Amino acid sequence: MLSQVLVNGVVIGCIYALIAVGFTMIYNATETVHFAVGESVMIGAYFLLTFWIVWDLPYLVALALTLLSAGAFGYAVYDRMVSRPLMSAGLLPRVVGLMGMAAIMKGLTRIIWGADAYHLPSALSTDPVRIGPIFIVPQEILIVVVTVAIIGLLFLFFQHTKLGTAMRATSQSRRAATLMGVNISVVFAATWVIGTILSAIGGVxxxxxxxxxxxxxxxGIKSFTAAVLGGFGSLPGAIVGGILLGVSENLVAGYLRADWQNAATFVLMITVLAIRPTGLFGKPDKARV
Amino acid sequence: MAGSFSWLRAPAALLVVFAVVGPVLDNYQLYVLSLIAVYVIFATGYNLLMGFAGQFDVGQAAFLAIGAYAAAILQIHLQLPFAVAVIAAGVLAVLFGLAIGVVVLPLRHFYLALVTLAFGQTVVLVLSLWRDLTNGFQGLPVPRPEIPGLSSNLAMYYITIGTAIVMVQAARNLVASRIGRAFVAIRESEIAASVLGISTVRYRLIAYAISAFYGGVAGALLATLLSYITPDAFRLTETIKVLTMIVIGGMGSIAGSIIGPIIVILGAEFLRISQSFQEITNGALLLGFIILAPMGIAGLALHRTTDLFGKVRSLLRRQ
Incomplete structure (x- = not known):
């Protein structure tokens, strides 16, 4: 029982981790708390649903189209319509703007696709495979593999490419990065594109x-919780936080009551912020006068 | 002597006007005006916390929910009279407001938003799951108070309008007082405020308590006005609706807390638009105002120099 619960927790935690990594990247580069991250996850799922099921394209083509559209959406909507006009306005107006955008996206989704819930089939077989005492579905193995691959690629991107280095520089100090010749607009655009694609993969x-x-x-509140657990602004923290959240949720669902699962998220978030606001990996937040 | 109660003139005049107009209005007009009055109370409380004290809260619908359910349950299970139930609903909301206030004391800016978001979601979840008390997703019927000689709708109109005028006037007096000035000082800079000898702990808690009271009373009145409540009505969408109201009206302005609800509710009623279109227009108004006129209509009226067209032009040029 326990090992099964842990495995399920890690699998879903991997998805939370992916979304939280995108969320944290956006926070680090643009100092924007992405309050519409849940809606990015949602459009990822709806895009795939449209391309794959409604338009009946082959899975890989539909997936590629989904990721491309998500990236374009991240640039055109989040970066150009919300983030940039509010760049000089401070953190809270940007959050309010994103909440407005999230409401628009939710309403549009209800109008375009209807209020009904859809079931998105999985890419791989859903017949469980038995490994020792635990059952695992091929789709779940895919989730873990995809997560590890993406995080590996992101690591290489941040460490070994010019744009990745520019993004790290920007998150340390926007002004110093500008003085060193980093084109901040390109960094912002790249961050929103990559962050939105990561959320869309989460939705897929x-x-x-x-x-x-x-x-x-x-x-979306799950990725906030994952980011808070790991310490806001820390990428490894977001990964660990996501997996911790997935495991805690499944422990609550497995041993207490299934419909309390979401309560685990809220309680974890409030408890961590009340006791140790800097999370597991965060640096102490110094007040600026 | 003559000037000392001059602040009473405007609310007294308004009370007389609304009292005289009441009997000639039809049931639909009474309902819309009552609904606006309820949201004016709610928006005023939210604005005291967000606009004046600068505490970024995105779980304000939780206080509305607590007030609504408290009023319903106290009247159904304990047979308490209406007025007692409404005040008790407000007091219960204050207890929750203080609890949240204590949790967020060591936190600043967006961390407040995260905690209050989680709090708002938790309240909706508890209301959905605690079926014995709340009847879960099915919802609860709420009794209407009976005033002899008045139709139920006219009675609700007098109750909501009267309460709104009293509570808005109380808020006006509050922001002109020592407490209101302390709120603004904390909003501008907590460090500077504490250097001036303002107890940030005390005034932040006061801000949470007061706005929770406004939310709780508004919730109790809303539940009574609608006669039926479900947990779904108090989700994040509800908070965004009121956030839209205070952003359009003007953050940090009592007048703005009246203008915002009038625009949002009349807009929704006159256009007869669906839930999804309301979500879209609210979102678009929120985004548009925060970019072009962050101080809302009250801010535009106050600083006529705000050059809207110049702002639009410079935004387009930057693209």
Whole structure:
């Protein structure tokens, strides 16, 4: 029982981790708390649903189209319409702007796709394979493999490419990065594109596990919780936080009550912020006068 | 002597006007005006916390929910009279407001938003799961108070309008007082405020308590006005609706807390638009105002120099 619960927790935790990594990248580079991250997950799932099921394209083509559209959406909507006009306005107006954008996206989704919940089939077989005492579905193995691969690629990107280095520089000090010749607009655009693609991948992977509906974006709070658990602004923290959250949720669902699962998220978030606001890996937050 | 109660003139005049107009209005007009009055109370409380004290809260619908359910349950299970139930609902909301206030004391800016978001979601979850008390997703019927000689709708109109005028006037007096000035000082800089000898702990808690009271009373009145409540009505969408109201009206302005609800509710009622279109228009108004006129309509009226067209032009040029 316990090992099964842990495995399920790690699998779903991997998805939370992916979304939280995108969320944290965006926070680090643009100092924006992405309050519409759940809606990015939602549109990822809806894009795949449209391209794959409605338009009947082959899975890999539909997936590629989904990721491309998500990236374009991240640039055109989040970067150009919300983030940039509010860049000089401070953190809270940007959060309010994103909440407005999230409401628009939710309403549009209800109008375009309807209020009903859809089931997104999984890419691989859903017949469980037995490994020792635990059952695992091929789709779940795919989730873990995809997560590890993406995080590996991101690591290489940040360490070994010019753009990745520019992004790290920007998150340390925007002004110093500008003085060193980093083109900040390119960094912002790249961050929103990559961050939105990561959320969309989250939606693609979560779709088969949950129902796809216009309120799906409420799970954005899970990536906030993952980021808070690991310490806001820390990329390794976001990964560990995501997996911890997945495991805690499954422990609550497995040993207490299934419908308390979401309560685990809220309680964890409030407890961590009340006791140790800097999370597991965060640096102490110094007040600026 | 003559000037000392001059602040009473405007609310007294308004009370008389609304009292005289009441009997000639039809049931639909009474309902819309009552609904606006309820949201004016809610928005005023939210604005005291967000706009004046600068505490970024995105779980304000939780206080509305607590007030609504408290009023319903106290009247159904304990047979408490309406007025007692409404005040008790407000007091219960204050207890929750203080609890949240204590949790967020060591936190600043967006961390407040995260905690209050989680709090808002938790309240909706508890209301959905605690079926014995709340009847879960099915919802609860709420009794209407009976005033002899008045129709139920006219009675609700007098109750909501009267409460709104009293509570808005109380808020006006509050922001002109020592407490209101302390709120603004904390909003501008907590460090500077504490250097001036303002107890940030005390005034932040006061801000949470007061706005929770406004939310709780508004919730109790809303539940009574609608006669039926479900947990779904108090999700994040509800907070965004009121956030839209205070952003359009003007953050940190009592007048703005009246203008915002009038625009949002009349807009929704006159256009007869669906839930999804309401979500879209609210979102678009929120985004548009925060970019072009962050101080809302009250801010535009106050600083006529705000050059809207110049702002649009410079935004387009930057693209």
């Amino acid at each position: 992977l979560l779709g088969p596990l949950l129902l796809v509906d216009p309120d799906m974006g409420e799970l």
